[in-house]
Amino acid sequence: MATHYNEKGVEPVSDYGHQEIYDGKEKRDIYDVDVGVPNDHHIVDEVIQSNEIEATGHELEDLEGKMALLTPERTRKIIAELYKTHEHDQNFPRPILDRMKEYLADPAADHVDNEKEPNKLLAEMKLEAILATENSPYLEVRANVDPTDDVNMPSLTFRVLIIGTIFSGIGSFIDGLFLNRQPSVSISANVAQLVAYPIGKFMHRVLPARKFNTFGHEWSLNPGRFSKKEHMLITIMCNVSFVASYTGYIIPTQALPFFFDMSFARDFGYQILAALGTNFVGYGLAGLCRRFLVYPAVAIWPSSFAQIALNRAFHAETNEPVPAFGRIWRASQQKTFLIIFVCSFLYFFFPSFIFQALSYFSWMTWIAPNNAPLTYVTGTVKGLGVNPWPTFDWNMLNPNGNMTLTVPTFSFVNQFIGMIFYTVMTLIIYYKNAWFTAYLPINTNHTYDNRGKPYNVTRILNDEGNFDNEKYQQYSEPYMGAAYIVAFIFYFVMYGATVAYVAIYHRHDLKVGWKSAVKSFKKTFNKSTDEEDEDDLSEDVHYRLMKQYPEVPEWQYLIIMLVAMALGMVGLGVYPTHVSPAVVLFGVIMPIIVMIPCGLIQAITGIPIPLNVIAEFIGGAIVPGNANSLIYFKTYGYIAAYQALLFCNDLKLAHYLHLPPRHTFYMQIWATLVFCFVQSAIQNFIMGFRDVCTEDAVFGMSCPGSNTFFTSAVFWGTLGPTKLFGPGKRYNMMLLGFPAGFLLVGFFWGLRKLFPKNEMLRQAHPVMIAAGPAYWGAPYNMSYLIPNLYITVFSFGYIRKHYTAFWAKYNYIVAAAMPAGIAVSALVIFFALAIPKNGTIAIDWWGNNVISQGCEATGCVRLKVAPGEFFGNPKGSFT
Template sequence: MADRREAELVPHLAQRESELDYDEKNLGHEVDKEIDAEHGTYVVEVGDEGFKVAGHMELGTDEEEAKRLEAVYHAMSLERTIKIINELVLMHRDDPNFSGALLQDMIGFLNNPDIVASPDKHAGIIGAMKMEAVLATENSPYVEVRANVDPTDDPDMPASTIRAWAIGIVFCIIGSFIDNLFGFRNPAISIGTNVAQLVAYPIGVFLARVLPDWRFRLFGEHSLNPGPFNKKEHMLISIMANISFTAPYTYYIIPVQAMPQYFNQSFAYNRGYQLLLSLAVNLFGYGLAGLLRRFLVYPSIAIWPATLNTVALVKAFHQKSNEAVPGPFGRMYRASREKIFLVATLAMFVYFFFPGYIFQALSSFSWMTWIAPDNVTLDAVAGVYGGLGLNPWPTFDWNMNTLVGAGLYLPTFAIANQVVGIIIAAIMILAVWFTNTWNTGFLPINSNGTFDNTGSRYNVTSVLNAATGKLDETLYRSYSQPFFSAGYIIYNIWAFASYTASFSYVFLFYRRDIVRGFKGVYRNLFHKGEEEELEEDIHYRLMKKYREVPDWYYAVLLVLPIAFGCAAVAGYPTHAPVAALFYGLILPIIFILPLGIIQAVTGIPVALNILANVIGGAITAGEANALMYFKVWGYLSSWQALSFCNDLKLAHYIKIAPRITFSAQIVATLIYSVVSSLQYNFIMSIKDVCTSDAAFRFTCPAQTSFFTSIIFWGIISPKKLFGKGQQYNMMLLGFPLGFIMVGLYWVLRRKFPKSSFLRQVHPVMLCMGPVSVAAPYNLAYYISNLYVNLFSFQYIRKKYLAFWVKWNYVIGAAFSTGIALSALVIFFALQIPKGGTLAIDWWGNNVVNLGCEGQGGCPRLDIPEVGYFGPAPGTYS
């Protein structure tokens, strides 16, 4: 029997060697029994019992799960172990979330034929590889997922209950109303999903205690009170809140079309138009998300790191077990997840009053510029509001981060690569600014504004024909070319690079996963072929107990929103071609899968807004409305589709039936669309709204920026920026830059396959650094994420894994919740009664407004005596 097994396995190993594309010489070594802590420290001891894990919490599991894994371990054969490890190597060879050292140990295991010939001599490595095979098939290969997601399910646990739907619907109405209304304010106020999760729990528990168990039948049996409020109900409410607790894209489009200070188009006040456009905009992403779920939701490699905070918060309230864990200072910590969440929420709620209201200098801690507030160079380099934020300690405010709390849930490689990208971009910005390239020395170093040749904000209406609203070439030539700051120029170059880098990176490193996904689709459609061992992880196998949503449902959601959009565009005097909608579909068709894979693995979204501006502006030159509709399909559709994939992953992790999730998403979106569309006329009727005189700071900064962008890209058009002979033509070199970066990286990875450093380099994240902190944001808005992440992931996780597993994500969710609650109290209780006053009048709040920092940056050069810089009016076209 042993000889036959060896004869079968050795050719199998040889066949796989050719697929690994690694320099595998001298890799047939024995691995240590201890697997590194980065992946999930554990020690497998093989003796008479055959299995022993030194501390089950070191696996990122609880005691019950550890016992289940032990039973599976005993049943795991060597043949099956080799097969699974083969698939793991192929799946994770380019996965930066997977331990590089462990991957090399796996390759060594596969390339050592003596293991098959003499398994008794290699008990240690066989035990370790068996454990990895067990974790990969029965839980997750990632400790972050094991820490938060249970690999078990109770199919009898109700999710679609009357109380869950009631709470979810009420939350959708309130959340949609508040977020859309205060999206017109500066700064905006948003409730946030974490607040909905926090409030939903006591309401759900209260209803479970007081409601009677009245049962009735309507498409099945239902009860007013089916038992204790559970995690599936809680997550269903969270998913509905996640959809509706934000301002929709129409809050840009409709006010900009309707209001007199913008385009003054009366048809945009029509409620029928507002509703049709809202439904078209908000529903379209579902079709794409549903059709891509086999690539972006089901695979275990699609972690979606940003979902883990949400899952951790639900788990904190519903976890029954509470094991003591060892932690810092040699102590055992026994506090439950729920207690830690409540304590951390209260602590952050109180603390945020200081940087948020009492002492705002703690938020933008630009201490170096306080030394010499009027020093232009110092502010350009170190300023938080006016410069590049090259400040080693720029804030004491958790909310200051561009991605709030990302340090506690994004992987280290993603944050570190972004910070390196930001620093590279900062050096480029300084070089451009100090050399006055593109006349940037006459402007602030890091602004997202558009300027004229006097250094003033570009007055887009001064180049428009008063009768037609289109660009007047004579007015344009007599006024000024548009000019960008150094920071905005470098941001655009890296944005262009991020698109080509994403596309080429996914092709070179994830094409096997894409092929694997298509094979799964083929098998599901035609029931042909044998599944690979890791084709479907434990979570997907558990979800197969539930009826899937038919693909034609999602196909309908591709067609129906397009119909709504065509009706809105063609049925009202928009003067825009319906074709703009269909042109916009080209972008998501090309980019959504690569961008989705990047976001699912790294947690960082790559938005298509800049590319949509460039391509849409070129196609629809002179047509402002056409560009708006192009962007809806070209940019927003992919953004929303990936957001819906994120929600599908939440349901996947908690094991909510797909049809229930689908229903919840559709209901939440319909409520979200109807409520927001019914608000617009009310909001636009507020006295002085969207002007500097607006009460409660309803000055519409987002809408004004959108208006400027549409005029700039849609009417002036990219041809006057990037066309042949135009001043910003060289910025298009960002597109080949992305290809070159990924190509060089691919060559280096193949030349040095065992380099742990190269494994943590991610060219797309390097590009996304300067894109994530687009002007006027800078390093100050991100560096604290790196500090937090290094402390959490590289110190606490490696030294106290059980402690980290239990509390890391709970604390992240708690801090976000505390800030959201505190911000609401500050606004409604302290600012509104004072007529919108932002803070207390004292040095700790006023120092941030001194000098160049208070002006958002100062130019380095004075305007020449002729009164303008750059080409003379009339000498350009």
């Protein structure tokens, strides 16, 4: 008889007998003995059909047979822990929390079910308790991650070492080389993940299965079929190396004569010490924070699911049909990925080469290109992007990383609310000419002099590259545009809100993390203890599965971090940097303080907290007048934290795929070493290009990042924040953003206390409200965020709610396929079309030229400076 599904993917409930859970060590029953509770299918049917538990029918059917084995006493313990953990978790469904609260407040809810008086609430709580402990409380996790593990599945193999090393080297070379090109070219790890699969399968077919014995360890060139663990381990290695090293900005800025002209920066020893120090400090920090940012179930790391879904698609052994939109969808995840990948690859030729106006679809400004007020509000490039349909280019949606279809709805909605305030504040400041902003473009992240020209920092430096006050007095104070000022304000709000939000809403997560860390510390120094682990109800199945593997102790990560710091200090001390090695110590203090609160926010919302502004602000205040000191403080204060959170994301990937921790540890270290040596080795080659880092550079090697890095280093290091934000200075009032962040969190906390049942207030996230302008503000704008909002609301808000099984099967496959197709297409366009045309990648016609016409191209200003005049304080009066 054919099975009939409803649109949530639910089929009729069948009678399942007692099942056992496999946690990796042994098959065991995580519940108490059978208490004779009848298994009422009618209650389960009602729960499934009512959408009260966010799960597919298959999941609930599989768990139904265990309901009779879970006593009311244990159910209450599990639900109490779940409620405590997820009370303020926007990713956790509110209806379930309300039902949990109702259950916990009613002791009579534990009465035993019987056929005459079925207890629907108790049945629902049992299902939720089993779902959360035997799998994950989040649909996103259950849709992509298997709750079982095969300890004998190959993980760290000869194939992984060869493929991962080669890919790491290629990715490091390409990303490092083209970092300095405008536009840049890069390869995403998704592309490597795609290519690694057929290579791994090929090696399985051709390599001999002969076994070897090395130092008592038996291994084989071909341990069996290419496994999903091998595939993910290669992907993690690529995640490490398919990025551009921060030293790619530092080295040219220090070495080239028209920047700081420091000849020692061309020495390979200095370059490799800087690279090793920067990257391995972050790796050590990531390992030390695992118990807060990787192990907890609440730390889901939304951005990781695209890679997990792609890995799952290639290794899935079953293909369940799912219903949606009135039909049954039978296409496998692998087939779906390949179709969307090809479509994305072909389509990107249009917005990137054939019809570039599809990217910057600023259609309202095309009506009147020279209408400045229209551009201020609606312009996609030079305006604030208030455009209901601003692009037809998926690549435009992700200027800060792959977020589309991975970041949850509440995160984008809160950011959108922040962007509304940002847009209104920017227009008010601009039209009131506050801080002389009306003389400057409204949407820019550059700084300007008192004639409205880009600020030339070299005009305030002496021959040694230090600040010269006399030259400064004869030149100009720096000025920022309206959008940049508002973005800075929200940066400060975001930092204050992050500290307050984590302290108020994540106290339980911090407590659990510290408890786990103390327990680990005791075990490390008291290995003979016979104390058994207590029953920790906060553990999900993935954490229990990972317990079967030998862990990497925290002291090993600590040693890596200390050695990396030592290497960084050696580089500063041995070479004539004129920077105290103590700057490394001061710099590392910052990520140590901010890693956990910022990491918790990112692990839950999918949005990183950018620390570059606070690092520049603090570094410039600590070592004023020394740009080189600021460079290193920023490197270890900001980049170390940034790298550490990337490593945490990779550790979560390994956690979800149940990779042995030591295998992940070894391969991350190896890939990081490959990355550091390759990118350091090509620095002098890059600086050997004719006219490199200038507008006349060959192959487009104009180094936009290094130029911005140099300006930022001088601006914040040489000029210093005190001249801009100090008492009585022009931008001092912007610092009110810090206390405003605390007040914003307190405001929403108070509202939630007054209206505890208001779902909108529960979904409000003050940090994300402030992160909206910080992420999507100047030089970006509303036009980059609006399409993400549309797509996310449609996917998470509509499809997930009405077609749960369909969403669980395909959402993250689309999220992986779209950027992978774009990345490959961009490479083909660059090598096949751009290089032969000396960097020109556009056809000369209206569809490509319209984006460079009128105010969208020039950035019209509201007030103009007459020839020979200036705005602001007169020369010689700058303090």
